[in-house]
Amino acid sequence: MPLATEIVDAEGHLIDSQLLTAMWDAIVRRDGAFEILEFRIGRTNDEPSFVSMRVSAPDANMTELLEELVTLGCRVSGAEDAHVVPADSSGCAPEDFYSTTNHQTFVRRAGQWIAVEKQRMDAAIVLDGSRAECRKLRDIRKGDLVVAGVAGVKIVPEFKARDRMGFAFMTNEISSERRVEVGVAKIAGMMREAKKAGERIAFVAGPVVVHTGGGSYFGELIRSGYVDVLLAGNALAVHDVEQALFGTSLGVDMETGKAIEGGHRHHMRAINAIYRAGGLRKAVESGVLTSGVMYECIRRNVDYVLAGSIRDDGPLPDTIMNLIEAQDRYGAALQGVSLVLVLSSMLHGIGVGNMLPAWVRLVCVDINPAVVTKLADRGSSQTIGVVTDVGLFLRQLATALHD
């Protein structure tokens, strides 16, 4: 098989972020080889390193290999502008479009590196004059100038080193065998800092927040101003209303823990009551709904979005069943958010994770380690996983923020 050869450069915390390892892995996995042309190691903790390599690989593999190396922070050597191809139809991209990661990306245009806006993963990059932005395939319109191939594309991966000391205190291992109190203290500190810096905090919450008795503590966080955005599904709101109206969650009495068998109907009654009131906001205004997470959100003007799912009963009038709209509303609510906490919500948590740039910090809390592992696996060092009971976690967090 004929070999192709390219020279690539990279600079940064190449070793302690394990980028160099990942590059070499990629090359070898594609049956390629490399030769180091230049290597300067950071001589101290803080200095960046630099590498220049001649990479060779079978012709057929070279395109994918370069894509991967670019993802890891390499720049194809030899200054070339990004290639752009006009979209030949709406709703899809040219065949060799560049598919984005969630890391900060730059594209070269007329010799200048332009920062790509609205960074998110699995998008195309559309150039418009001197600006560039991530665009979902379905939002591409015929004639849009779409970046193709990897020439003139540069990524700046989050360097793991930078936050090793601070943020990622337990990222090395997701385990239920950890002291959660330590994690809670760290997370409370991050929340306080975010608010002090005027940044926004979003929560993604599943109905387990209510089932496990975390609702009232979550309400405290809302009242204290720590929740700017709430992204959830229908079920969180339904069971929250169920608790507010009937004192049960999924038919289980929240004070005694006893299952009330007919209680499975409470959630349908809750839906019906909100429907009759004309929606959650009107239910609050008319005095039908006087407590709970949704009540606090409405009183405090938290930006909340409820996205539907195939398993939803009802749904509540507030739940958005058109998912194109729901995804857009989620995306809009996340603008300017610097910290996201995902509480027992795999589905909506993955949805949100897909929308975020890598530098937004993400805290995932779930009692199932497999869920935390899945949520936290986003190629970013800005992720914390905590395996614990969500109800008790919220209690600890409310206490820690109160102190």
Add this chain to the structure above:
Amino acid sequence: MPLATEIVDAEGHLIDSQLLTAMWDAIVRRDGAFEILEFRIGRTNDEPSFVSMRVSAPDANMTELLEELVTLGCRVSGAEDAHVVPADSSGCAPEDFYSTTNHQTFVRRAGQWIAVEKQRMDAAIVLDGSRAECRKLRDIRKGDLVVAGVAGVKIVPEFKARDRMGFAFMTNEISSERRVEVGVAKIAGMMREAKKAGERIAFVAGPVVVHTGGGSYFGELIRSGYVDVLLAGNALAVHDVEQALFGTSLGVDMETGKAIEGGHRHHMRAINAIYRAGGLRKAVESGVLTSGVMYECIRRNVDYVLAGSIRDDGPLPDTIMNLIEAQDRYGAALQGVSLVLVLSSMLHGIGVGNMLPAWVRLVCVDINPAVVTKLADRGSSQTIGVVTDVGLFLRQLATALHD
């Protein structure tokens, strides 16, 4: 607190279906008491039992208690017709509407017991002349005659006894410590019987079917005519197409098991390719898509419905992102289905479970016992849970059906 008193009757396999236990539980949990007025026990394995009880409970609890007893098969004594209330607005029900279970239900109208059609849980019952049917709250229109309260409502729970010998061979415990081969043989037998009886079989399948290498075995089942309906999400189809076009699933090479790091883009390319082809069916017709689960479904005219979720990339043009429509399409496809297999798909599996009457048999296969427990927990004896590897399960099943 003032006490209310009612007399209720029930007949059937009250003891071996544990219905009598459940009734007494319900009474005591609501601070009530009972007195047996008449009891005739089935003297042999097959004879039904009969009970008549005077139930007393605090006034405030009596309505919910009766609802619960009706759910368990009791009839409020004293022949009364069902109460109906006209809906005062569209999209919701009167406040004390009767909320259905998934068990066969009858309502009394003009002294006659009418079987309720389109049985499903969490619906209202609407009377229309001499017919009655389950209707979702959102589908109620102003003026519809909605059943309220429990008078004149009768349920016939599935009797566990009946199938103890056959179907529910392992329902007593959901555990990974079981011999799956035994379960596979039983399930293969049920599938053969269903086809012989001219019944329809539906599959609900998650993307793990593809990731674990089950796709080709699932394709065999489709070609052999064992799959009448496929209900899934966007991800199953995306990763199936990804495997057909690139040989990877989530970027993992299906032959070598190696992760192809840039392979994470394959799924976006797959979406783009189908979009460019104009959808899955056109992709098959134009020769873009030539293998895989979706290919087999299209070739074999399997009724497939892909429902969207908040985390979907793309989605494929075939994926229905309006969930009201998606739920209706799912519901329509399930008409006449007598057996459903849910393969590693909690979200869509729960959605489907909510739509099914209790007498449709449901087989849930997942490697996570908590998922199986959750899916199988539908108040019906017609459920089997199998905790195992889905890829290997499909291989065994294809082999068993081949023999």
Add this chain to the structure above:
Amino acid sequence: MPLATEIVDAEGHLIDSQLLTAMWDAIVRRDGAFEILEFRIGRTNDEPSFVSMRVSAPDANMTELLEELVTLGCRVSGAEDAHVVPADSSGCAPEDFYSTTNHQTFVRRAGQWIAVEKQRMDAAIVLDGSRAECRKLRDIRKGDLVVAGVAGVKIVPEFKARDRMGFAFMTNEISSERRVEVGVAKIAGMMREAKKAGERIAFVAGPVVVHTGGGSYFGELIRSGYVDVLLAGNALAVHDVEQALFGTSLGVDMETGKAIEGGHRHHMRAINAIYRAGGLRKAVESGVLTSGVMYECIRRNVDYVLAGSIRDDGPLPDTIMNLIEAQDRYGAALQGVSLVLVLSSMLHGIGVGNMLPAWVRLVCVDINPAVVTKLADRGSSQTIGVVTDVGLFLRQLATALHD
């Protein structure tokens, strides 16, 4: 196949304890049939029921069927004394020995029903004059009079009904989707009652208690007198000492949550330090060990037993590596205990569960629902399972007991 026939009687909460269901299940599973000769149902919540049945089954199945029915509380009709066979060698029983359950058992001798002492499961019953006791197979000596078959054996199963209102508040379902605070309040109440009644409380604790930061709260319980017995393995003590000496647990700093990589050696140093001191007690006396769970146990004279396992490092001099001795020491420490809490310790928890009579209450706390299900599955209603974070659970429990 020739049929055998027997008449059996039973009395008690046959329906709400689901005993009658279980009996019929057993008969049908063994290809048998039954005819009800007499049935008197308890007419109110509190009245017992009575049944007399003629049971027929294939000859080959009858022995096992009767064993099973006896386990469920049936008495073989026709007053016969228990059959005894002298053991023909030490360390094992006659072939058809009666193998015990953990329920209160009586054997008939000279027309009198004698209560069997030292009730535990999987033992033989040895008669000695007018006394009868459970004995492990290995403790049988040649010539011991061992009960064989089921004639003259009667069991009184725990009636689920009795404690449905009090103890078993969440036993119907083991789930992580529960409000743990409710469970904690109940458990704290049971502990207070046990102490007030002068009963003993035992804890079975795994090293996760220390890893999750529960050690200091557990120490509070010990100081408050709520821990009479501690049954554990080597690892609990090792990591407890590691934390006392080095501030780490499994090499993770308990204050900062950071892994100290060389910290994996701390546990070996901890073992070595205790060894050099001559054991835990001497380490406390000589001032080497001045804090932690083991320190509190020694200071408070808690009866602790550390049992070895194949994976133990060291072990500590206090750890009993001869398991015959360890089982005997565990068994002795459990005499007179009325409440056992198992905290994240599957191995030792199962060991303890095997030793307990059914009427000792068992609370199992673990973050893994599969472990809780396994531990709680002992054929007894006296079991509570709580799926939660053990560290936070202990914090809540210490707070609840303090209030």
Add this chain to the structure above:
Amino acid sequence: MPLATEIVDAEGHLIDSQLLTAMWDAIVRRDGAFEILEFRIGRTNDEPSFVSMRVSAPDANMTELLEELVTLGCRVSGAEDAHVVPADSSGCAPEDFYSTTNHQTFVRRAGQWIAVEKQRMDAAIVLDGSRAECRKLRDIRKGDLVVAGVAGVKIVPEFKARDRMGFAFMTNEISSERRVEVGVAKIAGMMREAKKAGERIAFVAGPVVVHTGGGSYFGELIRSGYVDVLLAGNALAVHDVEQALFGTSLGVDMETGKAIEGGHRHHMRAINAIYRAGGLRKAVESGVLTSGVMYECIRRNVDYVLAGSIRDDGPLPDTIMNLIEAQDRYGAALQGVSLVLVLSSMLHGIGVGNMLPAWVRLVCVDINPAVVTKLADRGSSQTIGVVTDVGLFLRQLATALHD
């Protein structure tokens, strides 16, 4: 705080084995700093790299930091012999003893680097003339010359790079969402190679092997000569014998999957039967035991060791309840083994993992991803984790080895 400074060197696949990253991590975590004195990067895939660093850290942290760096392959610069201290009492080591890892270790004596024998983790190193070996603390005798501190100690970590291409095909992620067939093919290949090379293969197996129907496939492996050593607990043998004698496992019929309620006694009968026969071997010889895993082991002269645990019933006469002896027997059986498969056996798997040097390959198969993660986490690249159903895995493996 006063700073200490040392110069350390390391050579090898420092970057692609992530050793350099780990070294820098260690330094920074201990509040230290480093300066690169010399760095030569391997210019191609195969060339080793070399680094020499000046490391400074607070005085109090330097000892632990150096220990950690040595663990990662660093040599403290300046040629010094290892320090040895005579043990002052039997059963424990001097306070600052060097605690081993499972990686190949060398100690410097009289200017020569001596390879340490019987390499295992968590041991001390004892020098005896020109030889050095790992010794458990409890096996140290007064006067033994024990290595203390890190001077003159050198470790050669397994280089991940070397086997990235071959062995560790799926080590990057432990997940149930993988195609097990690929893993089975690889493992079958490794087993064939091991046998061809005349190496020994050990299995560690839990009772789930029997419960899931894997027993007969495991028997095939034994008959085909792929099992040289079987390490297990009492339960594997008990349920294997139970199946051989009664056709059930834990009371569940292996052919029909039905629970046989009285079947819980079968395992006690099985134990009693073996006891009466005088042990497993005699039971085979006398024709009492004629099938199953233990039968095949005895017929094939597989070296089997059954180690006791606190939860054991019986135990069988063959089960070693003195764990000091059991650990020694396990250790002896593992001599010369180059490949170990752990099948659903966390307890015994961890025990075995602790005994193995890092270069012995370990394959861990379990349906619970948390167990696989725990077993596979031994600081070695020679570990594969497979999350799947053990019964079906064995079936696939037997088929793959047969082909």
